Amino acid sequence: MMNKVFCVCLSVFITLLLLQKPNWTDAAGNADSMSKDSEPAGGGGKDLSTLYVTTILEAPYVMARGTELEGYCIDLLEKLSKMLNFKYKVGIVKDGKYGGLGPSGNWSGMIGEVVRKEVDLAVAPLTITSAREDAVDFTQPFLHTGIGILLEKDSALEEASLFHFLTPFSKETWAGVLVAYLCSSLCLFLAARMSPCEWDGSGETNFTFLNSLWFGAGAFTLQGAVPQPRSVSVRIISAIWWLFSIVLLTAYIASFSFILESGSEQISIQTFEDLVKQRHLEFGTMEGSSTLLYFKNSKNPIQQMVYESMNKKKDTVLVKSYQQAIQRVLDSNYAFIGESISQDLAVARHCNLVRSPEVLGARGFGIATPKGSSWTNQLSVAILKLGESGDLDYLRNKWWESNCSQEEHDKWSPLEPQALGGIFLILALGLAVGVIIAVVELSKKCRHTAEQEKKSCCSVFTEELSHRFRTRDEKRQEHAAKPKP
Template sequence: MNCNSKIIEIVACCIYIFQEPYTMTQGSELEGYCIDLLAEIAKRLDFKYTVHLVKDGKYGQQDESGNWLGMIGEVVRGEAELAVASLTLTATREQGVEMSTPFMQTGIGFILSRDLGSEESHSLSFLFPFSTEMWVGILLAFLVTGLCIYLVSRISPCEWADPETDKHSFTLLHSFWYITGALTLQGAGPHPKGLSGRVISAVWWVFAVVLLACYFSNFNAMLRSDSKHVSMNNFEELAKQDVIDYGTVEGGSTFNFFKNSKNPTYRRIYQHMERKKSCVASVEEGNRRTQEGNYAFIGEAASLDLAVARYCNLIRSSELIAMRGYSIAAPLGFPMMKNITVAILQLSESGELAFLQSKWWASSCLPEGGQAPHALQPHLLRGLFLLLALGLGLGLLMAILELASKARSQAKDQKKSCCSVLLAELSQRFGSRGANAGTETSEKSKA
């Protein structure tokens, strides 16, 4: 069946253009996003098709006489019934052919060589290895641990170093200073003397060492990651500089967008491309010139993202303009265009289009480890926080047992109630102990 077959015979002659990953060759077979898309549509609408390559290698634009070239031209002349490619839906093309609902949305951006990019600086970048929730958890752990060490040092009788003066070294300020020293891997003496204080101290040191190891590991991964941003993030910055040359595909929809735009920035970009003759004949040539350096290739984001995924030395701008869609073209009055539009919508709603895009746009430029580093979340260190909580609880319990043991011994010697002696000890440690100690010291000085 030749390409002039009528649609009532349920055989469509389709045309394509070589562009990765839309249509490529694997041996003698064709493969790619558009090939899979065409197969899915044909399966849903139950028709057969033949395919051939566009003769002039162009997508579709009009010459000076108003005649269509490329895939659009072959569809208009009846040489093909369907043009399946990354064919941008435009008002001019819609006047010459029937175009389906877009099967992919994209916009215009530009790519640069990574050597021309610079990391986006941030004054608080040292906080990025941990998430906000993680920092809040660390702050709470710091406050609770400092308070626990202070309480243990007050409760435990082993921490009152000089029984004669009852001078206590672990004040609330020193407790927080002590655990701060652990975070910097430096000791801040004096150290706890009792077993309860040493337990809390040891658990906090383990917590601090593991936490620092995770921080520096994630920070190093972020420094080594490929998450760089271009030094020029938008078209206004690109238009204002004259150091880097830039261009797009000659005669394509992106070229026509800048040519017909009334925006001063976009007009300046078009005038630069015309003055410098910096446009290229194909997307592949644009990618090649960009890799060679000192050139920015302007194109549609879908194609640019593929280049970034395939060539690790390229990066894309963060700004996208002139959002548009890719559609399938057919002759005016084509009877199956309505059905093709419905099939595309069904594929979109079922997630099939998203699956095809993830399949053919898979990146080969992921950093070591297989995925980009992210801020560390608290649930990843849940066990570490649990260990700290258990250590704090154990330390407090041991301090209470130490004080209870001393109170029991004193109650036995003084023939008093153990509870009354225990309450008196707690009152002295958290209330009048310091005052009594000062009075006793003063009386001994007078004597």
């Protein structure tokens, strides 16, 4: 009888032990026994707590190297263990999922393991969401991200348009060049009208407004144009305009040459609205992910259209892993919607991938702990300290290092007015100086005439201005009205 009671008690005891961490061995065993243990602590290491950690294989957060694990999350866990004095054992999540709420109300993936207290921590690129926060506790984010679009370059680049030659400058810059051209031609016309040196014996100047426009256009083609300036004021304006034209042409040629050589073109899909409107690319995300949930719950019409399109084709456009998503983007006309920070890694590793500029839903990656865990607050404080010390930035730079740095050109964008602001400023000052000198030249002549004719300088100056800005018809009428000798 005693033997039976002893056997029953022993069976119950063994069962309770197995129920404490039943999936730990399974998780590691299902991943070819890949795991990661903390280094043995020296001195009083025997008294340290041992935490069981679940994670998921995703580069560069967690990667397999033989039977060992490495990556951003492993390095982060190592730093946290040294700061908080604990040992850890890491295993791969059994079902290979991040964690989603099933129809029966049970959580899958890493979140499910934390909820069932099969592990103490989930250290992985786990997005902090309201639904997950309701089931587990999260630490402060150790990485910040959003939702972006990953594309293959060849399928995303716009075809060269008929007016591709305008690409080197932005619209604002082209508008500024046009205004500068008109203002310079006008100043050239005004200075030539006021400067006495530009008038010939017949009382005419060659710098009419049309001739001034033609003179300005000649500088753009690096061709000399008639008439030739004779006065100091007109020469100053001409020289400044030529300087402006040469700098502008140099900037244009350099930028356009870069575009032609590097193939730098604007990607056709800049936003999620562009993605919905196009028809040549399929798009999807990872099944059961927080990204899919984000679009499902969004009230934004465009984002609702994205979800409806993915939901209709969920059997074909939803992928099971990031590796599968990247491969599909590379191999077919497919755009992947996912975490922007993971997409940045894909772009760094695959030089023919690109991420669209728009990023939605700013969010963070945190460490998941069971509800009420005493480790949550300690880990949050430690993560904040790592951020303040620059350790998180160091880990980011270490694992997101690009392989394309020597192969790819720097990112190109159209020249904005600010980039050429200095030459615009010099042109404005040169025009002002030229007009002022033209006024001074006219004033000197008026003063000399006033002394000869015994008139006031102001009245002579006014008459001269009136005479110089009369039209040819008015001058002919005035000349015809004069009595013939």
